[in-house]
Every structure is written in C-alpha cells, then in structure tokens.
Amino acid sequence: MATQINPPRGMRDFLPQEKSKREDLLGKIKKSYLTRGFQEIETPVVEELSRLVSGQGGDNEKLVFKIQKRGEEFDSALSAGNELSDLGLRFDLTMPLTRFYASNHSKLPKVFKAIQTGPVFRAERPQKGRYRQFIQCDIDIIGDASLLAELELLSASLCALEQIGLVGAVIRVNSRKLLTNNISSLGINSEDSLAAMITIDKLDKVGIEGVAEELREKFGTEVADKAKAWLAGLDSSLVPEELQPIWDGMGEKAASLRFDPTLVRGMGYYTGTIFEIEHPGSTGSIGGGGRYDGMIGRHLGSEVPAVGISLGIERIVELVPASPTATKSIVLVFDSGQEAEALEMQGQLIAEGYLTRLELRQKNMKTLLESMFEAGFTSFAFLPTGVTDLRDLDVKPLGN
Amino acid sequence: MATQINPPRGMRDFLPQEKSKREDLLGKIKKSYLTRGFQEIETPVVEELSRLVSGQGGDNEKLVFKIQKRGEEFDSALSAGNELSDLGLRFDLTMPLTRFYASNHSKLPKVFKAIQTGPVFRAERPQKGRYRQFIQCDIDIIGDASLLAELELLSASLCALEQIGLVGAVIRVNSRKLLTNNISSLGINSEDSLAAMITIDKLDKVGIEGVAEELREKFGTEVADKAKAWLAGLDSSLVPEELQPIWDGMGEKAASLRFDPTLVRGMGYYTGTIFEIEHPGSTGSIGGGGRYDGMIGRHLGSEVPAVGISLGIERIVELVPASPTATKSIVLVFDSGQEAEALEMQGQLIAEGYLTRLELRQKNMKTLLESMFEAGFTSFAFLPTGVTDLRDLDVKPLGN
Numbered sequence: 001m002a003t004q005i006n007p008p009r010g011m012r013d014f015l016p017q018e019k020s021k022r023e024d025l026l027g028k029i030k031k032s033y034l035t036r037g038f039q040e041i042e043t044p045v046v047e048e049l050s051r052l053v054s055g056q057g058g059d060n061e062k063l064v065f066k067i068q069k070r071g072e073e074f075d076s077a078l079s080a081g082n083e084l085s086d087l088g089l090r091f092d093l094t095m096p097l098t099r100f101y102a103s104n105h106s107k108l109p110k111v112f113k114a115i116q117t118g119p120v121f122r123a124e125r126p127q128k129g130r131y132r133q134f135i136q137c138d139i140d141i142i143g144d145a146s147l148l149a150e151l152e153l154l155s156a157s158l159c160a161l162e163q164i165g166l167v168g169a170v171i172r173v174n175s176r177k178l179l180t181n182n183i184s185s186l187g188i189n190s191e192d193s194l195a196a197m198i199t200i201d202k203l204d205k206v207g208i209e210g211v212a213e214e215l216r217e218k219f220g221t222e223v224a225d226k227a228k229a230w231l232a233g234l235d236s237s238l239v240p241e242e243l244q245p246i247w248d249g250m251g252e253k254a255a256s257l258r259f260d261p262t263l264v265r266g267m268g269y270y271t272g273t274i275f276e277i278e279h280p281g282s283t284g285s286i287g288g289g290g291r292y293d294g295m296i297g298r299h300l301g302s303e304v305p306a307v308g309i310s311l312g313i314e315r316i317v318e319l320v321p322a323s324p325t326a327t328k329s330i331v332l333v334f335d336s337g338q339e340a341e342a343l344e345m346q347g348q349l350i351a352e353g354y355l356t357r358l359e360l361r362q363k364n365m366k367t368l369l370e371s372m373f374e375a376g377f378t379s380f381a382f383l384p385t386g387v388t389d390l391r392d393l394d395v396k397p398l399g400n
Numbered sequence: 401m402a403t404q405i406n407p408p409r410g411m412r413d414f415l416p417q418e419k420s421k422r423e424d425l426l427g428k429i430k431k432s433y434l435t436r437g438f439q440e441i442e443t444p445v446v447e448e449l450s451r452l453v454s455g456q457g458g459d460n461e462k463l464v465f466k467i468q469k470r471g472e473e474f475d476s477a478l479s480a481g482n483e484l485s486d487l488g489l490r491f492d493l494t495m496p497l498t499r500f501y502a503s504n505h506s507k508l509p510k511v512f513k514a515i516q517t518g519p520v521f522r523a524e525r526p527q528k529g530r531y532r533q534f535i536q537c538d539i540d541i542i543g544d545a546s547l548l549a550e551l552e553l554l555s556a557s558l559c560a561l562e563q564i565g566l567v568g569a570v571i572r573v574n575s576r577k578l579l580t581n582n583i584s585s586l587g588i589n590s591e592d593s594l595a596a597m598i599t600i601d602k603l604d605k606v607g608i609e610g611v612a613e614e615l616r617e618k619f620g621t622e623v624a625d626k627a628k629a630w631l632a633g634l635d636s637s638l639v640p641e642e643l644q645p646i647w648d649g650m651g652e653k654a655a656s657l658r659f660d661p662t663l664v665r666g667m668g669y670y671t672g673t674i675f676e677i678e679h680p681g682s683t684g685s686i687g688g689g690g691r692y693d694g695m696i697g698r699h700l701g702s703e704v705p706a707v708g709i710s711l712g713i714e715r716i717v718e719l720v721p722a723s724p725t726a727t728k729s730i731v732l733v734f735d736s737g738q739e740a741e742a743l744e745m746q747g748q749l750i751a752e753g754y755l756t757r758l759e760l761r762q763k764n765m766k767t768l769l770e771s772m773f774e775a776g777f778t779s780f781a782f783l784p785t786g787v788t789d790l791r792d793l794d795v796k797p798l799g800n
Binding site for chain 1: 408416441552555650699754
C-alpha cells in the first residue's frame with residue numbers, strides 16, 4: 001500500500017469544484033471593485049525579512065516563514081552565528097502594499113485606489129479553520145485624508161458582498177482617536193493605551209465585569225471603576241460627531257453600519273477609523289480594516305494618508321453556496337480513429353457555447369458518464385462516423 | 401531624500417496597467433482551456449523540501465528557496481548540525497501536480513484533465529528576462545496512455561494562443577523513445593544517454609561539427625563519426641510512424657507541427673513525446689512539455705501515465721499587445737458635501753455599464769483629468785447639485 005501523501009501541514013489542495021467556486025467568488029468581488037475605479041496591482045509573495053519584522057505587524061511578525069540565505073551568504077552567516085534568513089513569506093497584504101507604494105508612487109495617481117489579492121502565510125499552530133496559507137482580498141485608498149476614502153471603501157465592500165449574494169452584512173465602525181481619548185480619560189497613560197485596548201477588546205467574551213477586573217490588575221481600582229462606568233453608560237445608537245459624515249455619506253446603505261465604541265482591532269498601526277464586517281451566518285468577522293496614516297511614511301520618509309479594508313475570503317467562501325454554472329456543457333464520446341473529427345466537432349461545439357470534454361468510448365460507458373455527471377457535465381453525445389455538422393449530433397441530458 | 405525601496409532582488413511589482421494585461425491574457429487562456437473540459441486546481445506555493453529535492457527536478461532542485469524550520473525544531477536542528485529547513489517554494493507546477501494527484505486521486509475522474517497556474521520560484525542569479533518569481537500556466541492529462549492526450553494538449557495550446565491573438569505559433573515534436581534508440585545505435589550506453597542528449601541539445605548553437613566534437617571528447621571517435629552521419633542525414637519532413645497519429649489527429653492544425661528529431665528538453669523525467677512551442681516574435685520557446693509516465697508512480701507506488709504542456713506566460717505577455725478595454729469608463733467629479741449623491745450616481749452609472757471612479761473636485765482639474773486619461777479613463781462629468789438621474793449628467797470625452 002502507498003503511504004499517505006498530503007500537502008504541507010496547515011496548507012490545502014483545492015479540487016476542481018472548490019477551486020471553481022473560489023475563482024468565481026473572487027472574480028465577482030474583483031470585478032465589483034474594478035467597476036468603482038479601483039485598480040489591481042500585484043506584489044511578490046516574498047519580501048525582505050527586515051521589513052516583515054520591523055514592528056508594524058504585531059503578533060503576525062512572530063509567524064513569518066523565513067527563507068534561508070543561499071550559497072556563501074548562508075555559509076558565512078552560519079559560521080558567524082548571524083541571522084540565517086534574508087527573505088520571508090508575507091503575512092498580510094498591507095505591509096507589501098505600503099512597500100509597493102513607496103517603490104512606485106511616482107508612477108501612480110495622486111489618489112491611488114488599489115485592489116490586491118493573493119496568498120499570505122502564517123506559521124500558526126494548525127487548527128480547525130486556521131490555515132498556514134490563505135487568500136486575502138484588500139482594497140486600499142492611498143493619498144486621501146478625507147472621510148471620502150472611508151465612504152468609498154465601505155460602500156465598495158457592501159456592493160462586492162451583494163454581488164456574490166451575501167446580503168445582511170453589518171459593518172461595525174469606531175475611531176481609534178475616540179477610543180484613545182476615552183482610554184486617556186480613564187487615567188491610563190498613552191504608552192499603556194494599546195495594552196488597555198487589548199483588554200477592552202475582550203468585552204464580547206468576558207463582559208464588563210471581566211474587563212474591569214483585568215484593568216484593575218493592570219492599572220488599579222480607580223481606573224477599573226471609571227472604566228466600568230464608561231462601559232455601562234455607552235450608547236451605540238449615538239454616532240459621534242466625527243463619524244457622522246460617514247453615516248450621512250452612505251445614504252440608504254448607512255442602515256448596514258453600527259457604531260461600536262469598544263471596537264479595537266488588533267494591529268498597532270491604525271490611527272483613525274476602524275471597521276469590522278460581520279454577517280449573521282458567520283460567528284467571526286468576515287472582514288475588517290481601518291486608517292493607517294503613519295505606515296507609508298515609515299518606508300517613504302514623508303507622511304501619506306492611507307485606509308484599507310480586507311475581506312476574509314476563506315470565511316466568505318464557506319458562507320456562500322456555489323452558484324450553478326450557466327454554461328452549457330457536453331461530453332463528446334468518440335471511437336478510436338475519429339480523433340480528427342472529434343477535435344473538429346469540439347471546436348464547433350465550443351463556438352456554440354458548449355464547454356466540451358472529449359472522451360474515448362470505453363467498455364463501461366455507465367461509469368464514465370456517471371463520473372462526468374458528478375464532475376458537473378449536463379449532456380453527452382456519441383460522435384457518429386462521418387458526422388461533421390453538430391446539428392446531426394444526438395445530444396442527450398446526463399443525470400441519474 | 402528617501403532611500404530607494406525595491407521588491408526583493410529578481411522579483412517584481414506589477415502596476416495597474418501591466419497587472420490588468422496579465423490578468424486579461426491569463427483569464428482568456430484559462431477560459432479557453434476550461435471550455436475544452438480541463439478543470440482548474442490549486443496547490444500550495446510551499447511543498448515539503450524532501451519532495452522538492454528528490455532528484456526529479458534536474459538543475460531546478462539547486463534553485464529551491466528553502467524555508468527555515470521554526471521554534472524548537474530549528475534550535476535542535478541547529479545544535480545537531482542537521483538540515484535547517486523543512487519546506488521550500490515550488491520551482492515548477494509539475495512536481496506539485498504529481499503530489500496533488502497522489503493525495504487526491506480517489507476524488508478525481510479516471511482521466512484527469514488539469515489546469516494549474518500560479519507563481520513558481522527559482523533562486524537564479526538575476527539577469528535580464530530571468531525572474532526569481534514568475535507565473536506558469538500548465539495543462540496536464542493524467543490517466544491516459546494514448547496519443548489522444550497529446551492531441552488534446554497540442555490542440556488546446558494552439559487554441560489558447562489564438563484566443564489571445566497569438567497566431568503563427570509552431571510546435572516542435574519529438575519522442576524521447578526515438579531519441580534514446582538513436583543514441584543507443586550510436587554505440588552509447590543507456591546510462592550515458594542523458595549526457596549525450598545534453599550535448600545533442602546544443603545543435604542549434606554549435607552545429608553538427610560542434611556536437612560531434614563534444615561527443616568525441618565524451619565517447620570517442622567512433623561514436624562521434626556515427627553521430628555526424630546520423631545528424632547530417634536527418635530529414636525532419638519525414639514524420640516517424642509512431643508520431644504520425646498526432647499529425648493525422650490534428651487535421652488542419654497539423655500545419656503548425658514540426659517533427660524535430662533532435663529536440664531534447666532538459667528534464668530527466670520525460671518518457672515519451674516531447675514538445676516545444678515557438679513563435680516568430682520570440683527568440684526563445686514560449687512553452688513546452690511532454691510525457692512523464694513514471695513520475696506519479698514515485699509518489700503513489702503504482703504507475704499512472706501523464707503528459708503536460710506549460711505555457712511560458714512571462715514571454716507570452718511580452719509578445720502580445722494589451723487589448724484595448726471594451727468597458728465604458730467615467731470619472732465622476734463632485735463637490736464636498738455631495739458624497740451621498742455621488743455614491744448614488746456611481747451606482748447608477750455602474751448599472752449602465754460604466755466603470756466609474758469618484759473624484760473630489762480639486763483646484764487643478766486639468767492635472768487630475770490628465771492623470772485619469774493616462775490611467776485609461778475615457779470620459780468625465782461634473783455632478784451638478786441635486787441631479788439624481790444620470791441622463792442629466794453632461795458626459796464629456798477625456799483626452800489630449
């Protein structure tokens with residue numbers, strides 16, 4: 001017996017039906033973004049290791065797959081006890097985008113509206129629903145400091161989700177500035193702000209008492225008591241003035257927005273509005289993002305405003321059923337010696353809009369046709385000798 | 401001044417226009433293959449290092465980017481002086497396909513017609529036209545030992561190239577079996593056959609005398625003299641009997657085939673027919689492939705026939721001009737405060753088939769509109785206050 005052969009741990013093969021569904025969904029989402037004037041770019045899967053672990057990527061930096069130096073460089077690093085890797089696999093698309101912008105900004109429009117999609121990699125301990133290679137699909141607007149950028153991203157995301165049949169998505173919105181101000185008014189120093197946010201982020205799981213307890217341990221009773229009062233008094237129906245233009249600009253679509261004063265988002269680089277997309281069919285979020293005005297400046301040396309939203313394609317693929325294919329399809333069965341006729345007839349069928357698969361006649365036609373039905377084909381025909389016109393084909397439906 | 405920031409050495413960013421062209425071409429090629437009943441699959445970018453360097457990949461095995469082990473596994477490998485990497489980036493799509501087939505064959509049709517496209521990686525010394533990350537696009541037929549598989553691949557490849565406007569491609573065809581027999585009849589032992597092939601492969605560059613000289617050095621004067629007579633007597637217009645069914649089956653398309661009795665192809669794994677696709681517009685080949693009946697058996701333990709063709713997308717992209725976009729496109733310019741109206745109007749324009757980009761009115765409209773024209777937009781309109789029907793928009797052409 002052959003041994004079990006699998007893809008690397010935490011990584012996946014996609015069989016034809018799953019791959020077809022993924023391509024279909026991703027294609028529709030990208031097309032929706034393209035119609036709104038976003039432009040697709042591509043960056044390498046690999047980036048310089050030093051950029052991947054420069055402190056902007058939070059915990060993801062610990063999950064980088066490192067690529068070993070080669071040749072003499074490796075040998076001398078090994079003997080000197082230096083870093084053995086020079087490159088790494090990207091863990092998201094935001095770091096590569098900011099590097100891309102720094103490399104190419106002179107060739108890009110002043111306000112650059114980018115689409116980027118592709119595989120990202122994280123060396124996580126494999127577990128259900130967590131993968132070591134997975135797809136992200138990001139849109140970002142670089143060079144626009146106004147809330148118009150947020151409006152376009154939110155509107156485009158909702159439209160893209162509608163295009164794949166996902167209605168009922170809700171986007172929670174908050175502002176890191178508001179959150180930072182609130183945390184400051186609890187009596188927490190600005191250098192502890194991110195630590196406090198990480199505690200507040202657990203509100204959904206541990207409740208107000210749980211958050212207060214953790215804040216007490218970290219910052220003392222006074223802070224905890226103030227936090228308790230703040231959290232208990234929150235009213236998410238009162239959209240704060242600085243976020244109101246988003247609600248106004250979205251028009252009818254504002255019905256899909258929820259102000260969430262305790263939304264945090266994990267990454268340290270956010271500077272303004274933050275978003276998280278939810279759907280009743282999924283327990284986790286199906287997307288998220290925010291404004292990161294300081295990040296491009298780190299590469300470029302001059303400040304450039306930026307804001308982005310990333311869709312969680314892996315979760316979205318599980319939420320949406322595969323759409324039935326609209327293509328006519330046929331299995332054309334022929335005998336040995338009819339190869340040239342079969343190829344010629346295949347050309348005619350394709351010109352008529354048929355997805356056409358050639359199959360040599362077999363002893364067990366029943367098994368063959370059943371497997372073609374399972375593969376999604378809807379009809380079949382035998383190629384009679386000497387037939388050159390597809391109107392002379394006897395096309396029959398495939399099925400049980 | 402900011403320092404120069406680039407993608408990793410030998411790797412590339414794709415700006416919107418180049419990315420759009422690449423997506424367009426690859427999409428058309430994939431669609432052409434899909435209409436012929438090929439099915440798309442995906443495998444991870446990463447494979448087990450041990451499989452990538454198992455001896456089937458020829459010189460490419462020396463070019464693997466190795467991924468370092470992590471955590472304790474790395475520490476103990478380092479202190480024990482063992483191999484520090486456990487994974488690697490794939491250098492082609494054939495090895496991953498054979499691994500995929502071995503992993504998933506029970507869920508696949510008996511004759512599996514696969515499409516696979518995606519990035520592959522080679523740590524080559526960077527030089528013009530050679531990249532460390534590039535795209536391949538392969539079709540393979542697994543489970544069919546007959547020449548029908550070759551026929552389908554050759555026919556599908558020519559059709560795909562026609563779909564992207566690349567007519568005039570020529571496919572050189574040879575058989576490794578024929579070649580091996582010919583080499584054997586020169587008096588060369590079978591274990592030296594591949595070495596002899598590597599010499600014969602230089603025929604285009606060094607001519608008959610050059611090949612004979614190198615064979616003399618390797619195998620003596622008698623072999624060299626026989627080789628000279630053989631090479632001088634070759635007639636590529638005489639298609640050998642065992643390849644004739646391909647010419648017969650291709651019908652009119654056989655005009656694009658050339659029998660080439662000295663075609664070699666570098667890889668050791670080929671067992672039967674081999675192909676190389678050429679185009680008058682390109683000095684190198686734009687694709688190639690062949691039959692590799694032994695390779696899947698290495699993973700699976702039982703023999704499975706297989707044959708494939710890989711298109712050299714990077715060269716093809718350079719051969720084909722970008723097709724003019726058929727989409728109507730418009731830049732909708734609005735004033736601050738009109739955000740909701742602009743988003744609403746954008747929705748209407750998209751529904752009418754316009755690719756629609758929103759732009760806030762600026763002081764220097766000339767510069768903005770010029771940059772939008774450069775980005776490929778063909779028209780623009782200002783959004784008058786209170787206009788809610790797109791028929792009231794004054795749409796003007798963009799241009800110089």
